[in-house]
Amino acid sequence: MRRHTIKDVAALAGVSPMTVSRVINREPSVQESTQEKVLRAIEALNYQPDVAARSLRGTRSFALGLVYDDNPNANYVVSMQKGVLEACRKHGYELLIYPCDAESSKLVDELSLLISTARLAGLVLTPPMSEDPQIIARLKAAKVSFVRILAARSAPADATLSVFVDDHAAAYAITTHLIQLGHTEIAFLWGNTQYLSSAERYSGYADALRDHGIAIRKKFVLQGSYTYEDGFKRARKLLSGKDTPTAIFGSNDEIAAGVLAAARSAGLNVPWDLSIAGFEDNPFSRQAWPALTTARQITSDIGYTAALTLIDSLRHKDFVHEGVRFEPTLVVRDSTAPPRPDPAP
Structure with missing residues (x-):
């Protein structure tokens, strides 16, 4: 099949090739109704402009x-x-x-x-x-x-x-959800510190605890990376002592999935022995069992x-x-x- 041209798009839309060009370049002079006709024609023909030639x-x-x-x-x-x-x-x-x-x-x-x-x-x-x-x-x-x-x-x-x-607002909402369930011993696992998302998510967690009159426990806040392996390792550390959290908030879903694996290896029932939350709503959160509470991004x-x-x-x-x-x-x-x-x- 031959490749469709700008003339084919113009003919289908009932406009001139110049008008099609203006729509492609998002020029403001084209009426909205005309733009819609041209865009429908582009989609119908699966038209792809020759970028190299244009350049x-x-x-x-x-x-x-x-x-x-x-x-x-x-x-x-x-x-x-x-x-x-x-x-x-x-x-x-x-x-x-x-x-x-x-x-x-x-x-x-x-x-x-x-x-x-x-x-x-x-x-x-x-x-x-x-x-x-x-x-x-x-x-x-x-x-x-x-x-x-x-x-x-x-x-x-x-x-x-x-x-x-x-991310702050979403982390605040996740932490508030855990608090409203009755949790006061909530751990937080950072992502990579060079990402501002890590600091913003921690800040949302910390602000929610403070606003509900819950002290931040330093031993329940662990730095690390945005990886499954690091989530597993840090969760094992949190769950190995006598004083353990009832909920863990991982900075992303990969961390949270690692926490879930650590909880199972420790013989814990999720969510009854330990609640787990992640962030981002990627496939880790949807495919895990049980599926993870998270923030959809x-x-x-x-x-x-x-x-x-x-x-x-x-x-x-x-x-x-x-x-x-x-x-x-x-x-x-x-x-x-x-x-x-x-x-x-």
Whole structure:
């Protein structure tokens, strides 16, 4: 089958090829009803603009780069790619995936070289690169276009393009849920400290305890990484002593799944002997038994919104952006329940 052209789209939509081009480039001069007709035609024909040809015809680039840490949560990366790629395809952009070492001292030089050699229009930055002030300052100085995905309660003060996720509010809701079930001995397992999400989730946990008059117990707060193995190891440590928590809140679902395995290895019944909660609502939480209480974070939506924000800023010089806020929502499943009552004396 031959590849459909912009003329095919124009014929199906009943408009001129120039109008199709304007819709693809999201020019504001096209009426909404016309945009809808063109977009329906593009979808019906599965039309893909020839990005390479468009770039060669002028100085403008039609490709974005997605930058992420090369040691990430795999589910997070796949979902993020899906959302960013959907926005790129919908609006005629190609996508370059760029995994990198977030701790490399040469990272900014790498990104600058990437921009020039790959002829990228801009970057979608994921944590922790999006949260590193040195990286942001260098990219701004180099006049590189980018959008930041970060854990925060409000848009950054420096007015950079951003999509921010209110992890604090979601962690507060999870901890409050555990408290309302009757738990007062609640442990918290951090993720990697270089991610702001770890600090924001801990802050939500700590604020919920304080607001309910419950003291934070240092022995119940353990630092570590966003991994199943580390969740298992830290949970074993918490559960090996005489003074043990009745609930454990893991900073993500992989940690929580590790806690669940540790509880089973200790002969505990979840949720009656130990309640467990995670964060993100990835497959770990849904496939575990019992399924994990968590905070639903639709990462693909976050990625789509970030890419669309960057594309809009590239196409419209007068674009004004105040940040887009996402708040993960509490999902209660079978891994949490009231604590087992103390045996009668």
